[in-house]
Amino acid sequence: MATTTKRPHPWRALLALLAALVVGFVVMALLGAWTPRLGLDLRGGTSITLTARPAAGQGPITPDQLNEAVDIIRNRIGAISEAEVTTQGNEHIIVEVPGVGRDEIVRLVGQTAQMRFRQVLAVQAASLPPAPTPTPSPSATGPTPNPTATGTAAPQPSVTPSGTATPQPTPSATATNAGRAVTSALLAQGTASPSPSPSATASTPATPATPAPSGPLKIATTPANEAQLAALAKYKCDDYDAAKDDPNQPLLTCDRDGSQSFVLGPAIILGSEIADATPGLPQQEINWQVSLKFKNQGPKKLAQASREMYQLDPPLNSFAIVLDGKVISYPNFEEPIPGGEASITGNFTQVQATDLANVLKYGALPLAFEASEVSTVTPTLGADQLTGGLTAGIIGLGLVVIFSFLYYRGLGLVVVASLAVAAAMTFAAVVLLGEAQGFTLTLAGIAGLIVAIGITADSFVVFFERLRDEIREGKTLRSAVDSGWNRARRTILAADSVSLLAAVVLYVLSVGNVRGFAYALGLTTIVDLIVVFLFTKPLVTLLSRTKFFGEGHRLSGLDPSRLGVSKAKLTGAFGRRTPAPREA
Amino acid sequence: MSRLGELGHKLYTGEVSIDFIKRRKTWYLVSVAIIVISVGGLWLRGVDFSIEFRGGADFQAPVSTNNANERIAEVREAVAETGLAEEPIVTAVGNNRLDIQTPPLDATEGVPKIRQAIADELGVAEEDVNYSLIGPSWGGQITAKALQALGVFLVLVMGVIWLYFREWRMSVAAIVALIHDLVITVGIYALIGFEVTPATVIGVLTILGYSLYDTVVVFDKVRENTRGLASSSRVTYSDAANLAVNQTLVRSINTSIIALLPVAGILFIGTFVLGAGTLKDLSLALFIGLAAGTYSSIFTATPLLCDLKEREPAMKALRRRVEQRQQSDAAKAGLTGGKKPSGDAADEAADEAPGGAEPRPAVKVGQAPGSGSRTQPQRKTRSTRSSRRPKGRR
Numbered sequence: 020m021a022t023t024t025k026r027p028h029p030w031r032a033l034l035a036l037l038a039a040l041v042v043g044f045v046v047m048a049l050l051g052a053w054t055p056r057l058g059l060d061l062r063g064g065t066s067i068t069l070t071a072r073p074a075a076g077q078g079p080i081t082p083d084q085l086n087e088a089v090d091i092i093r094n095r096i097g098a099i100s101e102a103e104v105t106t107q108g109n110e111h112i113i114v115e116v117p118g119v120g121r122d123e124i125v126r127l128v129g130q131t132a133q134m135r136f137r138q139v140l141a142v143q144a145a146s147l148p149p150a151p152t153p154t155p156s157p158s159a160t161g162p163t164p165n166p167t168a169t170g171t172a173a174p175q176p177s178v179t180p181s182g183t184a185t186p187q188p189t190p191s192a193t194a195t196n197a198g199r200a201v202t203s204a205l206l207a208q209g210t211a212s213p214s215p216s217p218s219a220t221a222s223t224p225a226t227p228a229t230p231a232p233s234g235p236l237k238i239a240t241t242p243a244n245e246a247q248l249a250a251l252a253k254y255k256c257d258d259y260d261a262a263k264d265d266p267n268q269p270l271l272t273c274d275r276d277g278s279q280s281f282v283l284g285p286a287i288i289l290g291s292e293i294a295d296a297t298p299g300l301p302q303q304e305i306n307w308q309v310s311l312k313f314k315n316q317g318p319k320k321l322a323q324a325s326r327e328m329y330q331l332d333p334p335l336n337s338f339a340i341v342l343d344g345k346v347i348s349y350p351n352f353e354e355p356i357p358g359g360e361a362s363i364t365g366n367f368t369q370v371q372a373t374d375l376a377n378v379l380k381y382g383a384l385p386l387a388f389e390a391s392e393v394s395t396v397t398p399t400l401g402a403d404q405l406t407g408g409l410t411a412g413i414i415g416l417g418l419v420v421i422f423s424f425l426y427y428r429g430l431g432l433v434v435v436a437s438l439a440v441a442a443a444m445t446f447a448a449v450v451l452l453g454e455a456q457g458f459t460l461t462l463a464g465i466a467g468l469i470v471a472i473g474i475t476a477d478s479f480v481v482f483f484e485r486l487r488d489e490i491r492e493g494k495t496l497r498s499a500v501d502s503g504w505n506r507a508r509r510t511i512l513a514a515d516s517v518s519l520l521a522a523v524v525l526y527v528l529s530v531g532n533v534r535g536f537a538y539a540l541g542l543t544t545i546v547d548l549i550v551v552f553l554f555t556k557p558l559v560t561l562l563s564r565t566k567f568f569g570e571g572h573r574l575s576g577l578d579p580s581r582l583g584v585s586k587a588k589l590t591g592a593f594g595r596r597t598p599a600p601r602e603a
Numbered sequence: 604m605s606r607l608g609e610l611g612h613k614l615y616t617g618e619v620s621i622d623f624i625k626r627r628k629t630w631y632l633v634s635v636a637i638i639v640i641s642v643g644g645l646w647l648r649g650v651d652f653s654i655e656f657r658g659g660a661d662f663q664a665p666v667s668t669n670n671a672n673e674r675i676a677e678v679r680e681a682v683a684e685t686g687l688a689e690e691p692i693v694t695a696v697g698n699n700r701l702d703i704q705t706p707p708l709d710a711t712e713g714v715p716k717i718r719q720a721i722a723d724e725l726g727v728a729e730e731d732v733n734y735s736l737i738g739p740s741w742g743g744q745i746t747a748k749a750l751q752a753l754g755v756f757l758v759l760v761m762g763v764i765w766l767y768f769r770e771w772r773m774s775v776a777a778i779v780a781l782i783h784d785l786v787i788t789v790g791i792y793a794l795i796g797f798e799v800t801p802a803t804v805i806g807v808l809t810i811l812g813y814s815l816y817d818t819v820v821v822f823d824k825v826r827e828n829t830r831g832l833a834s835s836s837r838v839t840y841s842d843a844a845n846l847a848v849n850q851t852l853v854r855s856i857n858t859s860i861i862a863l864l865p866v867a868g869i870l871f872i873g874t875f876v877l878g879a880g881t882l883k884d885l886s887l888a889l890f891i892g893l894a895a896g897t898y899s900s901i902f903t904a905t906p907l908l909c910d911l912k913e914r915e916p917a918m919k920a921l922r923r924r925v926e927q928r929q930q931s932d933a934a935k936a937g938l939t940g941g942k943k944p945s946g947d948a949a950d951e952a953a954d955e956a957p958g959g960a961e962p963r964p965a966v967k968v969g970q971a972p973g974s975g976s977r978t979q980p981q982r983k984t985r986s987t988r989s990s991r992r993p994k995g996r997r
Contacts, residue, residue: 060881070744108748125714391744392655393714394735400663404877411872411882415865422860462881463805469869470809470889473862474816480861481820484854510823513767514816520759521812528752532881533745533805540809 029557036440036553043447055446056453058461058535061405063398064117067128069388071110080110088112088388096124105457107534112388118398125393134290134379135266135341137283138324139334139349141243141251144279176350176365178311178325178338236287236320238327242335243282247271251282259344274346281346283339287324292317296379298372307372308364311379318359325356342378408465415469416442419476427483429568433558434479441475441543441550448542460539463532467539474518474540475547479555481514482507486559500563504556511551519544614849621852624845627906634783634903641790648793653800654704656742660688660714662703663696663733664721671695674725678703681724687713701725707739742801749804756811757781764819768826772911777818780904784814784895791891802881806888813862813889814896817855818904824851825905833917836924841909848905859897866890 047053059066071080071088085106092114093104102116102124116124243251247269256273264270266286273280294314300307313321328336329352337351350363363375396404416438424431445468452458485507489499522541526534562568613619623630654661666674675693678701682691688705696702703721708714714734722729760781761774768774788807792799824847829840838846866889873882912918 389738391738391741396733397731400733407872407877411869415868418864419861466882466885469865472865476861477858480854480857510820514819517815517819518812524752524756525808529748532801536805
């Protein structure tokens with residue numbers, strides 16, 4: 020660094036800095052980026068902070084799981100342009116959508132949950148005593164009466180093998196409708212339907228479900244036992260507790276609209292074992308279906324489950340697709356499915372099939388999430404906050420400038436010029452970091468930048484006070500600039516390191532708004548160092564060679580009489596004052 | 604301003620010297636009193652945590668008719684009628700915005716209903732109602748993270764300061780001063796009943812950096828003034844440190860003013876223009892913390908450092924030498940009084956009347972006026988400055 024040498028080359032440093040600035044602005048021009056990326060709190064939009072919760076029986080959250088979840092959420096909201104999904108820290112995912120009226124994003128993201136396939140052991144209308152006779156009863160609406168009940172019942176979907184990806188000959192996919200009226204329970208505005216009469220209640224032997232001897236899965240061959248049915252009779256949909264949702268245990272739960280409740284067996288297949296799910300309309304069919312591909316242990320489990328379940332009596336032959344503890348759909352097996360590929364058929368419309376496919380494909384998050392924070396800011400409020408932040412910044416800068424002039428007189432010019440350079444650099448850095456790293460400026464970030472004005476200006480204070488101290492010691496201005504700088508430099512470095520350390524620690528360990536603030540603080544601290552070293556010091560060196568400063572004019576802020584030394588001392592008037600040679 | 608400059612000069616040369624170190628018992632008492640009040644306030648009143656920490660939903664709606672106060676009851680009624688929030692807390696922010704807080708709601712069902720109710724009541728579009736929904740554990744997470752950051756930061760900073768100054772006592776003194784600042788800031792919040800929001804937490808965490816920043820600058824000067832002290836017999840550690848505080852006093856005042864000015868700007872805008880929100884909460888915490896930080900770097904950190912240092916055998920020996928020297932100087936000069944007892948007189952000055960710190964001219968011990976411990980050239984000891992001193996002794 021030029022400043023450490025015996026003979027400083029102020030011009031070099033200034034030129035280097037100028038070059039860096041020019042490069043920065045040229046890059047901005049090339050990118051056509053003249054404004055920082057603004058956070059949603061400044062331009063309006065919806066943001067959702069999801070916090071991962073390790074599920075029961077899982078280890079700690081890994082970055083891979085988090086990234087997988089991000090990909091899934093991205094795909095899920097892929098239709099919504101401009102949505103951004105990012106991770107923060109090691110357990111948070113932030114979803115941000117600019118603009119207004121994007122409330123559907125909350126629903127979409129909120130659906131991202133854990134999926135499991137479980138065998139159905141019993142099913143009944145929710146929170147009603149089980150019907151004593153196996154005659155179909157008309158729909159008893161559940162606890163949440165749905166005023167828009169249309170009564171169009173979707174038939175019970177069924178699962179059949181599909182695809183020819185396996186050497187085994189697979190039966191052709193046939194859509195056989197079991198005819199039991201069940202809502203597909205897929206749409207939030209789903210059509211209410213007559214609930215099926217529970218067939219599992221009549222003559223229930225009090226024997227517990229026995230695991231099938233073959234294979235690793237516990238497939239029940241008998242319906243729910245009396246204890247389970249008693250629990251089911253008392254069960255209310257609100258009783259669901261995610262914390263107790265253990266994949267290895269039976270589960271009491273409801274479908275999405277709370278019209279039916281179920282006793283479900285332990286999980287057969289996990290969502291993470293689904294490779295793909297696509298909606299499709301087979302030729303010569305009028306109803307859409309969903310094709311499923313499985314991975315890992317999925318095909319094997321599916322083969323065993325279908326082989327053991329397809330001949331059982333309803334409801335034991337169906338498996339519930341459980342998303343976040345709620346039954347989405349419960350198709351039944353029509354035949355064994357050996358190949359790891361299956362189709363779910365039913366009276367699906369395109370929308371229903373697409374939705375089910377999405378849930379199957381993207382609902383399979385490796386982690387359970389809860390929405391820690393959802394916030395929407397209207398563009399009006401955003402603009403107000405931006406204006407407010409900028410105004411506060413201008414006021415703050417103005418006050419600092421006024422103070423500098425009052426106290427440091429001529430040296431105040433140096434402060435103003437340095438702050439201007441620092442502002443230009445910070446601006447360029449914020450814009451370029453926005454382009455390169457996606458750094459967005461939030462209100463907290465603006466506050467961080469403003470607060471950092473103090474830290475930046477303080478470096479000048481340290482330097483100037485040192486400079487004056489050296490003059491008080493009886494040095495000439497020219498040597499005071501260098502010796503004062505050498506001492507101030509160490510103090511500035513130490514103090515700035517502390518504030519940089521604070522910023523880094525805050526950034527790494529915090530969430531939400533704190534991060535933006537810490538980032539801005541750290542950025543400004545670095546800019547401050549660059550400016551002080553490459554601009555302020557060289558500038559003072561140059562100014563000390565001028566008559567106004569060098570001879571300690573009354574307004575220069577270096578008035579010798581004020582500092583208790585003679586003018587001769589300040590200028591080193593022992594015949595050593597030769598005009599400084601201009602160095603390029 | 605110019606008077607401050609003059610004062611700065613006099614402080615620098617030792618012409619005017621404020622006995623920061625000598626009166627340290629007074630400062631400690633002041634600090635202890637403030638801390639006791641702070642902790643008392645915390646204990647009695649607790650901290651008023653914002654909705655972000657409690658969990659719940661917070662709606663902000665524009666009031667186009669500019670009579671926000673008069674609409675409170677109607678809006679509260681309208682929200683209660685949805686059956687989703689029995690007793691919403693409705694407050695006016697200025698006269699054109701209402702803030703409605705409810706217990707946690709369901710994001711996909713409850714929020715739209717209440718938003719609609721508010722929008723209908725005020726005759727605005729649903730999209731114009733801002734809302735934020737905070738899960739009950741979110742505030743706890745923020746706080747936990749903040750405390751974690753605090754812990755990590757303290758450990759790291761102690762290490763950094765120790766590395767820089769090669770003096771664990773400086774680390775300890777700096778950290779104690781920092782904790783002092785934090786306690787006072789939190790205590791004032793509790794006493795006045797300011798609401799603590801996540802932005803407040805940011806502000807408090809920022810104080811960390813600031814408080815230490817200031818302390819590091821003062822300690823830097825202390826180190827400079829005390830370099831090579833152990834082998835001299837001119838001044839005690841406390842005297843040298845006291846001069847350092849005096850010499851950096853102007854800088855400390857300037858720094859604090861310069862740091863507070865932008866914060867004041869934010870506070871002004873945040874309070875009078877934007878109403879409640881991030882800016883106001885942040886700057887309020889900063890404002891209080893900065894003031895405490897400036898106080899502590901002068902009145903807490905340095906005296907504490909001296910207390911710690913004076914326990915060292917080398918420094919005790921130095922104190923004895925200095926006292927001997929003064930006695931012999933006094934004897935030679937035939938003086939019987941008029942000189943201050945040297946050093947910080949830890950025991951004698953203990954019960955000095957707390958009379959504040961009015962500057963009084965003080966003749967620097969054992970030295971001609973107009974020279975600090977960094978004396979004139981003809982009296983060079985090894986402790987004197989040399990702008991090109993070796994970078995050793997680090």
